[in-house]
Amino acid sequence: MSVITAEPRRPGGLDLERVRADFPILAEPVHGRRLVFLDSAASAQKPRPVIEAERACYEHAYANIHRGVYELSERATAAFEAARERVGRFLNAPEAREIVFVRGATEGINLVAATFGRSALGPGDEIILSHMEHHSNIVPWQMLRDSHGVVLKIAPITDEGALDLEAMARLFTPRTRLVAITQASNALGTLVPIARVVEMARAHGARVLVDGCQAVPHMAVDVQALGCDFYVFSGHKLYGPTGIGVLWGRRELLDAMPTYQGGGEMIRHVTFAHTDFAPIPHKFEAGTPHIAGAIGLGVAVDYVAGLGLDAIGAHERALLAYATERMSAFNDIRIYGTAADKASILSFTIDGVHPHDIGTILDRSGIAVRAGHHCAQPVMDRFGVSATVRASFGVYNGTDDVDALIEGIVRVKEVFG
Amino acid sequence: MFDDDDLRDLYQEVILDHSRHPRNFGHEDHANRRVRGSNPLCGDRMTLYLTVEDGVVKDAKFEGNGCAISMASASLMTERVKGMKADDAKALFRRFHELVTGEEAPSDPALDKLAVFSGVREFPVRVKCATLAWHTLAAALEGREGEVSTEEA
Numbered sequence: 054m055s056v057i058t059a060e061p062r063r064p065g066g067l068d069l070e071r072v073r074a075d076f077p078i079l080a081e082p083v084h085g086r087r088l089v090f091l092d093s094a095a096s097a098q099k100p101r102p103v104i105e106a107e108r109a110c111y112e113h114a115y116a117n118i119h120r121g122v123y124e125l126s127e128r129a130t131a132a133f134e135a136a137r138e139r140v141g142r143f144l145n146a147p148e149a150r151e152i153v154f155v156r157g158a159t160e161g162i163n164l165v166a167a168t169f170g171r172s173a174l175g176p177g178d179e180i181i182l183s184h185m186e187h188h189s190n191i192v193p194w195q196m197l198r199d200s201h202g203v204v205l206k207i208a209p210i211t212d213e214g215a216l217d218l219e220a221m222a223r224l225f226t227p228r229t230r231l232v233a234i235t236q237a238s239n240a241l242g243t244l245v246p247i248a249r250v251v252e253m254a255r256a257h258g259a260r261v262l263v264d265g266c267q268a269v270p271h272m273a274v275d276v277q278a279l280g281c282d283f284y285v286f287s288g289h290k291l292y293g294p295t296g297i298g299v300l301w302g303r304r305e306l307l308d309a310m311p312t313y314q315g316g317g318e319m320i321r322h323v324t325f326a327h328t329d330f331a332p333i334p335h336k337f338e339a340g341t342p343h344i345a346g347a348i349g350l351g352v353a354v355d356y357v358a359g360l361g362l363d364a365i366g367a368h369e370r371a372l373l374a375y376a377t378e379r380m381s382a383f384n385d386i387r388i389y390g391t392a393a394d395k396a397s398i399l400s401f402t403i404d405g406v407h408p409h410d411i412g413t414i415l416d417r418s419g420i421a422v423r424a425g426h427h428c429a430q431p432v433m434d435r436f437g438v439s440a441t442v443r444a445s446f447g448v449y450n451g452t453d454d455v456d457a458l459i460e461g462i463v464r465v466k467e468v469f470g
Numbered sequence: 471m472f473d474d475d476d477l478r479d480l481y482q483e484v485i486l487d488h489s490r491h492p493r494n495f496g497h498e499d500h501a502n503r504r505v506r507g508s509n510p511l512c513g514d515r516m517t518l519y520l521t522v523e524d525g526v527v528k529d530a531k532f533e534g535n536g537c538a539i540s541m542a543s544a545s546l547m548t549e550r551v552k553g554m555k556a557d558d559a560k561a562l563f564r565r566f567h568e569l570v571t572g573e574e575a576p577s578d579p580a581l582d583k584l585a586v587f588s589g590v591r592e593f594p595v596r597v598k599c600a601t602l603a604w605h606t607l608a609a610a611l612e613g614r615e616g617e618v619s620t621e622e623a
Contacts, residue, residue: 409512
């Protein structure tokens with residue numbers, strides 16, 4: 054029933070063998086089997102250059118940054134700020150100082166909600182979200198609703214899991230101040246046409262925050278071409294370290310926003326009577342940051358740029374198409390998220406078998422998938438399920454991984470007879 | 471074919487049967503204890519309806535949905551605790567917990583049919599699936615109302 058390819062095919066022109074050789078963890082057996090890692094949408098594995106960059110930082114160039122007058126601190130500071138430049142180029146940000154290092158996309162969104170949100174939005178002002186947001190792009194806005202009386206409006210999605218642009222257009226009013234929306238749904242894979250959303254928002258004078266977590270690993274992102282106002286992503290989903298992420302914002306907005314956390318690093322001068330704050334980006338970076346993490350993230354963005362985001366995108370699209378085709382051969386498998394434009398995420402259920410049982414059985418074959426609500430419970434509710442299985446594909450996945458998944462599914466059906 | 475002993479131990483026929491055809495499944499208006507249990511890590515939710523009179527569990531029903539382990543656990547648990555003294559049911563939870571966490575030999579005779587869950591010990595991330603119903607039962611026996619979570623227990 055399943056096709057076993059002797060050699061993993063290489064859709065899209067990515068040199069899969071070389072890419073796999075960059076990821077040491079892929080040599081790690083799981084339950085005595087080859088690791089088939091299909092959970093990159095939760096957190097991607099790390100290539101050797103990223104691992105080495107963190108190690109090199111601690112071994113050769115580590116000290117606190119922006120403070121020391123000595124050689125090591127200068128090296129660390131230079132590497133940290135060089136990482137900011139690299140991330141700025143990666144997003145085609147007009148200026149590197151518009152790149153704020155945060156713990157992850159979650160903190161980036163919370164930062165915008167706590168600063169821009171609390172200063173620029175008030176009772177009756179409206180924020181539009183989509184029905185397929187991750188909890189991290191819902192809860193901070195609910196907190197702002199509860200503290201500042203803003204009104205949340207939810208743009209619906211279609212049965213295919215695509216954003217319903219027409220319905221969304223009707224949600225705009227003269228009170229719409231912000232659209233906070235994902236560029237790629239983590240639960241469904243759906244890509245959102247951000248440029249169209251920005252166009253609508255602009256026509257109503259609203260700002261746009263884009264959650265790019267699931268987009269940056271799969272496609273070239275140019276914040277100037279998108280036309281958005283804020284863009285956030287997490288490093289660990291982009292083959293970078295955990296605990297480091299990025300908020301990009303337009304300089305004039307960041308300049309005008311009040312401070313976020315208070316502490317060291319974000320000040321210019323402090324007396325007990327008064328504090329002058331540092332300029333951006335430092336005014337949003339209180340305390341000692343994740344120095345090695347930022348440096349590792351700088352290497353990660355260069356790594357994916359080196360592979361080529363067009364080549365990555367083509368490779369993953371071909372894999373998604375292959376996986377979707379093979380899954381469609383089972384009449385008891387339902388796929389959630391069938392929009393035309395998708396990132397390489399395949400969310401599915403098998404009739405009569407709960408996703409957690411599927412996840413456990415696949416794991417015994419060395420196959421790592423996510424089983425659950427994907428921190429997107431409104432999406433689950435929309436489709437009337439409590440959980441799905443999600444296979445997500447990254448640069449190191451090949452058709453052999455899809456074949457292993459299909460064999461694993463056959464095994465699930467054997468167990469549940 | 472099916473060559474994984476741990477998996478075979480986990481998904482025993484009794485467990486698959488109870489997950490497909492859960493006993494004591496459904497709403498019960500006349501219960502005097504009603505508690506919702508949830509496992510926030512996976513989103514599983516169940517409601518347990520208990521009728522407790524004179525310190526004895528007269529009736530037990532549940533509804534909800536979840537994985538095979540959690541459904542079978544709720545099904546076998548409700549079957550077992552009906553007619554039991556509340557204190558005995560609570561003591562049974564302790565033995566069941568030891569069974570699925572691997573602290574007790576699966577041969578404990580008091581467990582009887584519940585011993586089919588001994589395979590869970592090889593799957594630490596599934597322990598909460600097996601104990602969700604029992605945490606909910608414990609809350610109901612203690613007279614707690616509302617919702618309990620596997621993360622607070």
